[in-house]
Amino acid sequence: MKKKKIVIGNWKMNPETFKEAKELSEGIRKKMVGVKKTTAVVCPPHLYFMSLKPKNASTKLFYGLQNIAREAAGSFTGELSATMARNCGVTYTIIGHSERRALGETDDDVNKKVLLALKEGIKAVICVGESKVDEHAGHLTFIKNQIVTALKGVTTSDIGNVLIAYEPLSAIGAKNPITSYEIHQRNIFIKKVLCDLYGKAKAFDIPVLYGGSANAMNAKELVEGGEVDGLLVGRDSLKVDNFIAILKEMDSIS
Ligand code: PGA
Numbered sequence: 001m002k003k004k005k006i007v008i009g010n011w012k013m014n015p016e017t018f019k020e021a022k023e024l025s026e027g028i029r030k031k032m033v034g035v036k037k038t039t040a041v042v043c044p045p046h047l048y049f050m051s052l053k054p055k056n057a058s059t060k061l062f063y064g065l066q067n068i069a070r071e072a073a074g075s076f077t078g079e080l081s082a083t084m085a086r087n088c089g090v091t092y093t094i095i096g097h098s099e100r101r102a103l104g105e106t107d108d109d110v111n112k113k114v115l116l117a118l119k120e121g122i123k124a125v126i127c128v129g130e131s132k133v134d135e136h137a138g139h140l141t142f143i144k145n146q147i148v149t150a151l152k153g154v155t156t157s158d159i160g161n162v163l164i165a166y167e168p169l170s171a172i173g174a175k176n177p178i179t180s181y182e183i184h185q186r187n188i189f190i191k192k193v194l195c196d197l198y199g200k201a202k203a204f205d206i207p208v209l210y211g212g213s214a215n216a217m218n219a220k221e222l223v224e225g226g227e228v229d230g231l232l233v234g235r236d237s238l239k240v241d242n243f244i245a246i247l248k249e250m251d252s253i254s
Helices: 018-034 046-052 082-087 107-119 138-150 180-198 219-226 240-251
Strands: 006-010 039-043 061-065 092-095 123-128 162-166 208-211 230-233
Touching: 006 092, 006 208, 006 240, 018 039, 018 046, 018 061, 018 240, 039 092, 039 240, 046 061, 082 107, 092 107, 107 123, 107 138, 123 138, 138 180, 162 180, 180 208, 180 219, 208 219, 219 230, 219 240, 230 240
Parallel strands: 006 039, 006 230, 039 061, 061 092, 092 123, 123 162, 162 208, 208 230
Antiparallel strands: none
16 A cells, blocks of 8 residues: 655754744645645754644644654753653654764664654654765665664564654755665665564555655655655755645655
């Protein structure tokens, strides 16, 4: 069965004012009426989350976080636990984005965060991706290690709440994504790693997204050509019309 396409907007440390964040969130929600099939998630900064997420559940737009703490509870200044997130109605969280890994987050940290998110029933969007491609396929070993470590201890019953976002570092915040052919190759490789861990039936149910310089112009080609289940979008999730245009491109894929 074909999976629903999913687009996740990672707002990163944007926008600078709550007013702009509210306009963005409400603008997307209003225009979501034109989006029929695609699942849409936005991940604003923690500080804005509670005020942006509507109290009633009737919205079609999901709200997620960009990160959670690696510890379940305790004295960790500045951190936000998975339990707190669950209690505040968080349904998705990005984990292990390369920009956080660049700040020192390890594969082991990612694994701890994934287990805590899943324990609370929060969907874990695990980011993986190589910083460079080498001719001896070292980048594939790198991606495999990231996935295997992130999923250590994740049971077959919890794997249904996992999404993998493949984001090659060279394409994040850049001018160009990698080609859909390359995305397809990585997608096949990621599926093989997941098959080895969870068996074919479960593995093929795990959504694999692509991220890095995705926009409304290239979204369809990247997803169709890469045979991925959707996109993790940075810059183009910060403008209502651009984000909606990406969602509509996803809707147009049969
Ligand atoms: P970008 O960011 O769409 O601005 O390249 C993607 C990401 O960092 O997830």
